Amino acid sequence: MIVAAKILIAYLIIQGALLCLIAAVGTLRLPDVYTRMHASSKGATLGVASVLLGVFFYYWFINGVFSGKVLLGIVFIFLTVPVGSHLLGRAAYSVGVKLDKRSVQDDYKGHRNFVIKHKDDSYL
Amino acid sequence: MNGHDTNDLILQTITKVTSFIILLFSFHLFLAGHNNPGGGFIGGLMTSSAIVLLLLAYDLKTVRQALPINFIYVAAAGLLIAILTGVGSFLFNVPFLSHSFGYFQLPILGKTELATAVLFDIGVYLVVVGITMTIIQTIGEKE
Numbered sequence: 001m002i003v004a005a006k007i008l009i010a011y012l013i014i015q016g017a018l019l020c021l022i023a024a025v026g027t028l029r030l031p032d033v034y035t036r037m038h039a040s041s042k043g044a045t046l047g048v049a050s051v052l053l054g055v056f057f058y059y060w061f062i063n064g065v066f067s068g069k070v071l072l073g074i075v076f077i078f079l080t081v082p083v084g085s086h087l088l089g090r091a092a093y094s095v096g097v098k099l100d101k102r103s104v105q106d107d108y109k110g111h112r113n114f115v116i117k118h119k120d121d122s123y124l
Numbered sequence: 125m126n127g128h129d130t131n132d133l134i135l136q137t138i139t140k141v142t143s144f145i146i147l148l149f150s151f152h153l154f155l156a157g158h159n160n161p162g163g164g165f166i167g168g169l170m171t172s173s174a175i176v177l178l179l180l181a182y183d184l185k186t187v188r189q190a191l192p193i194n195f196i197y198v199a200a201a202g203l204l205i206a207i208l209t210g211v212g213s214f215l216f217n218v219p220f221l222s223h224s225f226g227y228f229q230l231p232i233l234g235k236t237e238l239a240t241a242v243l244f245d246i247g248v249y250l251v252v253v254g255i256t257m258t259i260i261q262t263i264g265e266k267e
Contacts, residue, residue: 079145
């Protein structure tokens with residue numbers, strides 16, 4: 001039982017670390033902001049979430065502690081990281097960052113400022 | 125809520141969910157401070173970060189409507205509470221800021237340790253929330 005749990009935990013943590021590494025490589029290698037955002041947000045979300053899941057199982061099976069904080073962290077990361085990268089990509093597009101030269105289609109062309117219509121006293 | 129014609133639907137929807145998670149976790153940090161990492165300072169910082177998230181997703185006017193609090197008074201109330209917990213120890217003929225604790229039988233929680241240091245921590249919490257929100261609202265306001 002303990003051995004199976006240890007194998008599961010090791011698998012989850014190694015998978016998470018590898019996904020984070022792949023996300024980092026993708027951030028380095030991909031050509032423009034949007035594809036980099038695509039790589040880093042998805043890879044890092046799932047990577048960090050699986051590391052946290054491994055930590056949760058470690059505390060649960062090995063130490064006998066049910067750590068709700070780690071579960072809350074997983075939920076929080078799954079909720080917030082995509083929104084953060086969505087906002088980054090939207091801000092980049094509305095500032096006018098070009099797509100990569102090889103891009104075929106840009107459906108938002110001409111709607112550069114579709115995002116921030118000037119709010120009165122907003123921080124965005 | 126979003127009276128203006130901005131296009132922040134995703135951010136505002138997620139803010140409605142996550143700000144409650146942040147507030148809950150800050151409350152947990154505040155209560156956990158006696159035996160675990162946490163306490164008044166970091167709890168207050170996380171509470172004000174939840175309000176800052178609301179400020180980012182909505183605008184200053186909307187948040188003022190939702191939380192009609194002058195945060196200067198919050199900081200003042202925190203200082204008052206912290207000083208009163210210090211002065212309160214004079215009632216029992218002990219030096220300033222002496223704290224004590226005891227075990228009580230509470231209805232739902234059972235045997236619980238209640239310490240007067242929590243009262244002081246409430247003061248720290250209110251001061252931190254008040255000062256942080258005052259700084260951010262003052263900087264963020266257009267003159």
